[in-house]
Amino acid sequence: xxxxxxxxxxxxxxxxxxxxxxxxxxxxxxxxxxxxxxxxxxxxxxxxxxxxxxxxxxxxxxxxxxxxxxxxxxxxxxxxxxxxxxxxxxxxxxxxxxxxxxxxxxxxxxxxxxxxxxxxxxxxxxxxxxxxxxxxxxxxxxxxxxxxxxxxxxxxxxxxxxxxxxxxxxxxxxxxxxxxxxxxxxxxxxxxxxxxxxxxxxxxxxxxxxxxxxxxxxxxxxxxxxxxxxxxxxxxxxxxxxxxxxxxxxxxxxxxxxxxxxxxxxxxxxxxxxxxxxxxxxxxxxxxxxxxxxxxxxxxxxxxxxxxxxxxxxxxxxxxxxxxxxxxxx
Numbered sequence: 579x580x581x582x583x584x585x586x587x588x589x590x591x592x593x594x595x596x597x598x599x600x601x602x603x604x605x606x607x608x609x610x611x612x613x614x615x616x617x618x619x620x621x622x623x624x625x626x627x628x629x630x631x632x633x634x635x636x637x638x639x640x641x642x643x644x645x646x647x648x649x650x651x652x653x654x655x656x657x658x659x660x661x662x663x664x665x666x667x668x669x670x671x672x673x674x675x676x677x678x679x680x681x682x683x684x685x686x687x688x689x690x691x692x693x694x695x696x697x698x699x700x701x702x703x704x705x706x707x708x709x710x711x712x713x714x715x716x717x718x719x720x721x722x723x724x725x726x727x728x729x730x731x732x733x734x735x736x737x738x739x740x741x742x743x744x745x746x747x748x749x750x751x752x753x754x755x756x757x758x759x760x761x762x763x764x765x766x767x768x769x770x771x772x773x774x775x776x777x778x779x780x781x782x783x784x785x786x787x788x789x790x791x792x793x794x795x796x797x798x799x800x801x802x803x804x805x806x807x808x809x810x811x812x813x814x815x816x817x818x819x820x821x822x823x824x825x826x827x828x829x830x831x832x833x834x835x836x837x838x839x840x841x842x843x844x845x846x847x848x849x850x851x852x853x854x855x856x857x858x859x860x861x862x863x864x865x866x867x868x869x870x871x872x873x874x875x876x877x878x879x880x881x882x883x884x885x886x887x888x889x890x891x892x893x894x895x896x897x898x899x900x901x902x903x904x905x906x907x908x
Contacts, residue, residue: 605649607647607649610653612624612653612654613657614657614661617632618761618803619758620636621759622661623811624646624654624658626653627646628646628677629672629677629765630763630805630808631644631646633658633661634733635662638733638734640667641669641731642670642685644672644679646677646678646680646681648680648681648683648684650680652684654681666689668689668691669682669685669689669690669692670752671691671692671694671697672764672765673693673748673750673765673766674700674701674780675780678807679719682715683718683719686719686722690722691719691720692724692725692740693721693723693724694724694725694726695726697750698724701714706779708775708777728741736757738755739757739890741889744783744786744790744886746783746787746789747782747787749780749781751767758893760803761802761803762798762803762804763805764817766807767807768804768807768817769806769809770808770810770816771855771856772856772858772861773823773856773861773865775861776869784869784873784877785873785874785877785879786881788824791817795814795817795821797889801814804817808860827849827866827870828870831871835874841872844867845868848863848867849863
């Protein structure tokens with residue numbers, strides 16, 4: 579049994595995903611608790627509402643991957659205080675959506691935000707995501723270090739690779755590989771056990787998304803622990819199941835499109851029963867079929883800039899990971 583199948587109760591958190599800051603401000607977050615899931619060594623995963631947060635805690639301090647919604651920032655900070663001393667020195671964004679960057683303004687006042695250059699560009703502009711309007715981000719919420727292909731941080735005794743993927747979920751996606759700990763945060767290129775959201779208006783691409791997941795399955799270590807953008811801590815077997823779902827369901831829609839069927843016909847036919855549970859998250863079956871149908875019509879051959887990224891050489895055997903820093907007395 580995989581980690582994924584033991585954590586189905588977390589699926590309800592997906593309903594909060596992709597809310598814009600304006601919508602998040604209107605939502606009642608009073609019942610949201612931030613929980614800490616140990617992953618490996620000094621790496622942990624925080625879950626609350628929105629995208630999962632990756633944490634590296636050790637002698638160099640705190641580094642986080644994504645930061646959920648702004649109203650949760652104080653609770654996230656308290657959870658981080660239990661793992662180490664001081665606020666995060668670095669904040670890595672896997673993409674620009676508000677459920678992953680809503681805490682940027684809070685944490686960016688004292689930490690350095692790092693992201694792909696397209697994340698900064700999109701955060702600087704008003705935009706609409708999943709039917710919600712997002713205002714331009716304030717200066718303190720913007721990445722101050724950007725990259726085009728990849729960047730490495732040497733932090734808490736290991737190399738942390740931040741690697742841009744071709745257009746898939748958006749046009750500014752990155753994964754974060756904690757090479758010494760054998761942990762990878764996949765951002766929204768992995769919705770564990772659920773149909774994903776692909777932001778076609780934000781530079782996303784259906785075939786590009788599938789090709790990126792194929793690459794990750796082929797290149798990542800088979801024993802890596804995976805932090806998905808949404809869902810429970812996962813394994814490579816869970817990612818392979820996700821890849822299989824993408825290949826089969828996208829293939830079904832592609833065949834229907836080539837046969838001349840309309841979106842309404844595709845949705846009416848639906849998918850085989852084996853995929854029913856995948857539509858119980860943020861993206862239900864009808865919406866997934868629409869995303870795939872619209873995406874294939876828009877880009878039937880995948881993104882033009884679809885060159886496979888270089889994930890770098892296999893990590894060298896690391897020294898013993900840095901122990902987590904002890905919290906200051908309170």
